[in-house]
Amino acid sequence: MKAVAIILAAGKARRMSHPKALIEHEGGKSFLQSLASTFGKAGCGVLGVVGSDEEAVREQHPSLELVTSRDWEKSLLASVKAGLEAAMAEDADVVLVHPVDMPALRVTTVKSMLKDMERGGTDAVMVLRPEYDNATGWPVVLSKSAARKLIEAEGEDLEAALKTLNPRRLNVKDPGVIVNINTPEIYGRVFSTEVKLAPPPKRRVKRAGAANGSGADTTPASYAASSEE
Known part of the structure; x- marks a missing residue:
């Protein structure tokens, strides 16, 4: 089963004042680098979806495969579709969709969700979401058939489009699936420091x-x- 993770990093981070993809998470890694590592360790291919601040994100992450969302300002669903189309072009059986500002996701959670999806088969229209403390989180995991249906979805509301696919819930012991670091205040509470950017790539x-x-x-x-x- 080929799994491809889509990390959504196209939006304009107006409240953070810095592109979220470039903000430091842990160990000198950016949010985007940290998530790419998490999904990679779980056996997934990784695609980042960029839009706003695309040049800076590409410069900071020269080794990551990045896809441009031309309509990132239109809706989140537009960026999801850009990523899904790229994943389908890579012949993915399962696609995971995850926001870049939720970098605390655990490798074990990703593996558990993939295992659950594999039991159900990838040909059926299947959507799986994690649940922690009665709250629905991320990533959203879609079978190939579900990904194709989401690409064809009308409108601009991602959550509404997902509901039409009747997602299942998987209870997980990972608060990272609901921790959204999208303001300086939340960043400060999580890391006990002001928002800072990850260091640039080492000079070669x-x-x-x-x-x-x-x-x-x-x-x-x-x-x-x-x-x-």
């Missing part, structure tokens, strides 16, 4: 006489000063 200097013959530093100029050791 090519040696003289390298394969391309240039010996040039290929690190983006905007990171050169802060990346030098």
